[in-house]
Amino acid sequence: MKRLPLLLLSSLAVAAMAACGGKKPEPVTPVAGPDADSLARAQRAHEDSMRAAQEEADRRAREEAERQRRIADSLAAIGKSTEAVRTLLATLIHFDYDKAIIRGGDAAVLDTKVAILQANPGLRIRISGHCDERGSDEYNLALGNRRATAAKQYVVSHGIDGSRIETVSYGEERPLASGHDEEAWAQNRRDEFEILSGGESLKQP
Amino acid sequence: MRRLLLGLAVLSAGPTVRPSDAQDTSAIDRGVRIGIVYRPGVRPGMVVLPVHAPALDSGRVILARDLDYSDRFELITLPGGDSIRVTAAAPGARPPAAGGAGRTGGGGAAAATTLNYPLYQALGADFAVAVAAGSGDSTIVTVHDVAAGGVRRELRARLPALKDPGFRLAIHQLADRVLEAALGVGGTAATRVLFVMDGKVYSIDQDGADQKLVSSSDHQAMSPAWAADGRRFSYMEFWQGHGRLFLQEVASGKRAPVATTGQALDFTPAFSPDGKTLAFSRATEEGTDLYTVNIKDGCCLQRLTVGRFYDNLSPTYSPDGQRIAFVSTRAGLPQIYVMAADGTDQQLFAPFDYGATGSSNAPEWSPDGQTVAFHRDVGGTLQVFVLDVRTRAVRQLTSVGRNEDPTWAPDSRHMAFVSDRSGYRQLWIIDVETGRIRPLLQKSGARLPAWSPRLPETASSTP
Numbered sequence: 159m160k161r162l163p164l165l166l167l168s169s170l171a172v173a174a175m176a177a178c179g180g181k182k183p184e185p186v187t188p189v190a191g192p193d194a195d196s197l198a199r200a201q202r203a204h205e206d207s208m209r210a211a212q213e214e215a216d217r218r219a220r221e222e223a224e225r226q227r228r229i230a231d232s233l234a235a236i237g238k239s240t241e242a243v244r245t246l247l248a249t250l251i252h253f254d255y256d257k258a259i260i261r262g263g264d265a266a267v268l269d270t271k272v273a274i275l276q277a278n279p280g281l282r283i284r285i286s287g288h289c290d291e292r293g294s295d296e297y298n299l300a301l302g303n304r305r306a307t308a309a310k311q312y313v314v315s316h317g318i319d320g321s322r323i324e325t326v327s328y329g330e331e332r333p334l335a336s337g338h339d340e341e342a343w344a345q346n347r348r349d350e351f352e353i354l355s356g357g358e359s360l361k362q363p
Numbered sequence: 364m365r366r367l368l369l370g371l372a373v374l375s376a377g378p379t380v381r382p383s384d385a386q387d388t389s390a391i392d393r394g395v396r397i398g399i400v401y402r403p404g405v406r407p408g409m410v411v412l413p414v415h416a417p418a419l420d421s422g423r424v425i426l427a428r429d430l431d432y433s434d435r436f437e438l439i440t441l442p443g444g445d446s447i448r449v450t451a452a453a454p455g456a457r458p459p460a461a462g463g464a465g466r467t468g469g470g471g472a473a474a475a476t477t478l479n480y481p482l483y484q485a486l487g488a489d490f491a492v493a494v495a496a497g498s499g500d501s502t503i504v505t506v507h508d509v510a511a512g513g514v515r516r517e518l519r520a521r522l523p524a525l526k527d528p529g530f531r532l533a534i535h536q537l538a539d540r541v542l543e544a545a546l547g548v549g550g551t552a553a554t555r556v557l558f559v560m561d562g563k564v565y566s567i568d569q570d571g572a573d574q575k576l577v578s579s580s581d582h583q584a585m586s587p588a589w590a591a592d593g594r595r596f597s598y599m600e601f602w603q604g605h606g607r608l609f610l611q612e613v614a615s616g617k618r619a620p621v622a623t624t625g626q627a628l629d630f631t632p633a634f635s636p637d638g639k640t641l642a643f644s645r646a647t648e649e650g651t652d653l654y655t656v657n658i659k660d661g662c663c664l665q666r667l668t669v670g671r672f673y674d675n676l677s678p679t680y681s682p683d684g685q686r687i688a689f690v691s692t693r694a695g696l697p698q699i700y701v702m703a704a705d706g707t708d709q710q711l712f713a714p715f716d717y718g719a720t721g722s723s724n725a726p727e728w729s730p731d732g733q734t735v736a737f738h739r740d741v742g743g744t745l746q747v748f749v750l751d752v753r754t755r756a757v758r759q760l761t762s763v764g765r766n767e768d769p770t771w772a773p774d775s776r777h778m779a780f781v782s783d784r785s786g787y788r789q790l791w792i793i794d795v796e797t798g799r800i801r802p803l804l805q806k807s808g809a810r811l812p813a814w815s816p817r818l819p820e821t822a823s824s825t826p
Contacts, residue, residue, distance in 0.1 A: 294724035300674040303646035326604035
């Protein structure tokens with residue numbers, strides 16, 4: 159504030175020297191100049207504060223959005239876990255022709271299902287046994303029943319309550335692969351695992 | 364094969380000789396001939412005379428086909444086809460009336476009695492069948508015994524209108540009466556076959572006509588089975604992981620779930636011959652076992668087998684209702700066993716070589732009680748076999764392609780089964796005695812056939 163009158167004085171002195179220089183003195187702008195400046199400043203200050211308020215509002219909105227996003231992300235993470243568990247639970251196991259014995263490699267698949275059932279005590283599932291088209295249509299219902307029961311017995315023998323697991327057989331009535339070769343048959347000789355209840359949100363084992 | 368067929372035709376004259384003996388060709392010499400002397404390989408000739416009323420001719424065509432499909436006659440085509448009327452009288456014969464065709468009113472029957480028998484005999488006919496309009500809206504079918512030179516029998520029937528759903532069945536029933544009149548045996552014309560296609564139950568006349576959908580729900584269905592009176596049938600449907608059995612009336616199409624089923628996987632229903640009991644297979648965590656339920660009172664579940672470490676399934680009653688043949692895996696692979704209808708006295712029925720004979724399944728006891736048809740795995744594919752109930756001899760009936768799920772016609776001589784011999788799986792009919800085979804349904808995917816008994820007349824109004 160002190161510098162302003164000084165500057166003013168010096169500028170006046172320069173103007174006086176210029177006047178002495180014989181040139182016509184520039185008409186001195188009356189006091190309107192400083193008045194206009196202060197109005198502009200006030201205007202600017204107002205605009206600044208408005209902008210600041212706007213920025214503050216924007217920042218808050220961004221923060222809110224960020225918070226919402228984090229909530230959504232964490233919800234999605236839970237969903238992803240449920241989805242992952244569901245995928246693990248749905249993994250098929252397969253059988254040799256006219257056999258209902260759990261293969262060595264499939265024991266690990268069933269172990270995972272045991273762990274999932276242990277981590278999610280509200281979960282109930284249905285195991286359905288399926289066959290390839292080579293056997294007799296009606297005999298395959300009995301064979302598919304053996305296959306579903308074999309998987310259930312495995313799971314129950316690892317500590318899961320049998321009342322949480324239903325079994326069913328579809329024989330050869332619901333093939334997964336439609337071909338008529340060993341590749342298709344091998345795919346069709348299987349157990350499927352489906353959630354009956356308690357599968358809305360699932361914990362990783 | 365040819366020698367075998369000839370042998371069968373000869374044997375068919377001897378009522379005490381079963382077709383299962385036919386593999387032993389020496390049996391031909393032992394065959395006892397009674398009554399009509401059959402020329403080897405030649406069945407009695409039959410002419411179905413032309414008719415000139417369009418409505419009657421439609422019926423006549425169905426009738427002639429039924430008689431052909433009975434595989435008991437050589438159907439003879441008249442010279443020049445059906446278009447000409449045989450009017451020339453042989454010397455000394457009574458004036459012919461072309462089977463009474465074109466004659467109406469009360470005189471029709473009388474006219475039908477005069478036929479140029481020597482001419483038809485010359486054509487090789489043993490029987491001639493004439494269809495004519497009788498008085499009112501009745502139809503007269505006259506069965507002429509050409510060799511004896513006279514009328515064997517005159518059959519009267521009131522046929523429904525041509526468009527009536529009962530028309531075909533009425534003609535089929537007439538065809539069975541013609542067969543009864545000519546040879547004294549029961550026919551299979553008035554019968555239908557139930558089968559499964561795309562998870563639904565269908566019905567088709569034995570001549571391949573009139574295919575209809577009979578199961579009414581969207582649930583996947585399997586294993587249709589007839590009651591012995593032909594008025595009801597049963598089948599299984601998948602319901603949310605369970606197998607439910609249903610009873611359905613032929614005439615009304617009404618159906619009801621079988622009491623005590625539906626909480627487990629119940630399948631392969633089989634009616635007892637008196638229609639009071641339904642035997643079926645039930646799959647639980649203990650395995651698959653046979654049960655019966657009283658369907659007259661809707662109660663009283665009874666368990667017939669206790670397998671635990673093996674399965675028992677696919678029951679079929681003997682026609683006297685005293686025994687049940689079924690499939691059991693007690694020896695490892697599924698094989699055919701038999702027991703008393705109360706579950707006692709279980710024993711092996713169709714002999715097999717342990718470790719060599721393939722799986723045997725889908726038994727069906729023949730209506731005459733003498734054989735049980737089933738299919739067996741032979742070198743990785745299925746073939747139809749018949750078991751002689753008395754001697755326990757097993758005979759392979761098919762060898763071309765994959766053949767399975769045999770079901771007997773009421774004459775215990777025709778059989779429907781599933782075969783892929785034409786390149787895809789479809790329904791076929793075989794005459795076990797002559798070996799003649801015809802497709803029943805030329806559609807892919809039809810399976811699990813069940814041949815009806817002779818149908819009562821009220822069964823004509825199938826939904």
